[in-house]
Amino acid sequence: MELTRVRSLPVLPGHPPLARLAAAGAAAVAGSLLVTWALARAGLALFSVPAVFDKLRFATYAPLTVLGVVGAVIAWALVSRYSPSPVRLLGRLAVLVTVLLLVPDVLLLPQADEPAGPVVMLMIMHIAIAVVSYLALVRLAPVAVAAPVAERERSVLAR
Numbered sequence: 609m610e611l612t613r614v615r616s617l618p619v620l621p622g623h624p625p626l627a628r629l630a631a632a633g634a635a636a637v638a639g640s641l642l643v644t645w646a647l648a649r650a651g652l653a654l655f656s657v658p659a660v661f662d663k664l665r666f667a668t669y670a671p672l673t674v675l676g677v678v679g680a681v682i683a684w685a686l687v688s689r690y691s692p693s694p695v696r697l698l699g700r701l702a703v704l705v706t707v708l709l710l711v712p713d714v715l716l717l718p719q720a721d722e723p724a725g726p727v728v729m730l731m732i733m734h735i736a737i738a739v740v741s742y743l744a745l746v747r748l749a750p751v752a753v754a755a756p757v758a759e760r761e762r763s764v765l766a767r
Contacts, residue, residue: 623685644736
């Protein structure tokens, strides 16, 4: 039996150091938890939420929020290390993952026993987590990129 050598992807220069990734991840977790807490409070104040709808309770969404942000940090670490256009790729991944995470919420909407208002608030929470995580990662743990690519990346960030 012959072992086949697996080619590794080239590591691109300029990826953020681990300390910056950790700091950006911590900021993303804190910011996401703060924003989702505020949105959940607003949802509970604005809508009649049945006791069985526990999705707006901190103990329910906080661990999932942290898990999602940790996933985003890992994705940014990999994307910034191997992609020639990491900011754009992370943005596309964030949109894709957020859309996938919205599918279960959309499926809850037509159910008579699930209140529409709180479900929509849950959807807004998903979007907020994606935005906070994306901005924290690309701004607090930026990639040092070459001049031609830097202009494209800056224009993506400016939007």
